[in-house]
Amino acid sequence: MEFLPENNDLIALGVSILAGSLVGLEREYKNKSAGFRTIVLICLGATAFTIASRHGVGSDDRIAANIITGIGFIGAGVIFKDKFSVMGLTTAAVIWMVAGIGMAAGIGYYGLSITLSVLTVLVLAMFNKVEHAMERIFLTRTLLVVFHDMDVKNLEELRRAMDNHHIKYARKTISKRAGKLSVVFELTADRKNLQHFNNEMMGLVYVEEFYYNS
Structure with a gap:
């Protein structure tokens, strides 16, 4: 039987795109390796897999659980060591966080998904200023x-x-x-x-x- 998306699924996908866009715009503005499209697709993909797990036989939570494992490989791909320094850790953390935001949307926690995306942008934007202020002293x-x-x-x-x-x-x-x-x-x-x-x-x-x- 052909699967037709429910209204709640369409809402979840829309919220996922919106939430991912909020974080993706900040990453694109900072010219990071994981930019707007990448972040939105990661968020949307996490939502899609979460929706699929809800509609599976017996609501198979293993699909959603494996999102965390799979997203780890993407995160590892943006981390690299140059000489004696490690770069890309923040980008990897953002990818991990965006997957969680997408999963929240897929479960149906739309408010939580948007809230988490806003908090993520605030942390990326405001905490960067705090770090620069601290660097003036130490x-x-x-x-x-x-x-x-x-x-x-x-x-x-x-x-x-x-x-x-x-x-x-x-x-x-x-x-x-x-x-x-x-x-x-x-x-x-x-x-x-x-x-x-x-x-x-x-x-x-x-x-x-x-x-x-x-």
Whole structure:
């Protein structure tokens, strides 16, 4: 027998598209890898599978439960490690959250679905400002420095430069790459002092390159 969607199912799909669009627009505005269409489709897909689980024989909840497992693979796909930093964790968390929003719409909790999408946008927008405000007072970054050679004196010079800029530091790792000294530091400073230190590093002849974790 051909399945025809019920009115409640159509409402759930509409709410899912609306809720996903709210989050998707924010992600598209921030130019993230999972943009508007991706977020909406994830939300709509979670809703569709949840609806299918409700109409299954005996209301098979295993379909809805497996959404969580399946969405994990999508989330893992947007996380990648670049040198010594990990990127994409927030995007993965958004994908996970949007799947939950879609499931709420599929169950019939329309108000909860919209509320969760609004809260997600608020967290992404407002908490980002809170993080920037905190960074003005307390900023922690992981720094990788590659020196031109293996001369340890250059490392001592760099440490003195950090002290001059009132930067607290802890050496995490030290290694040799192609005859060059490579050191990873964890730095703690305010944004202004760190910026001045970065400007000085740009002119240090014994520093070949340096990277931050974000």
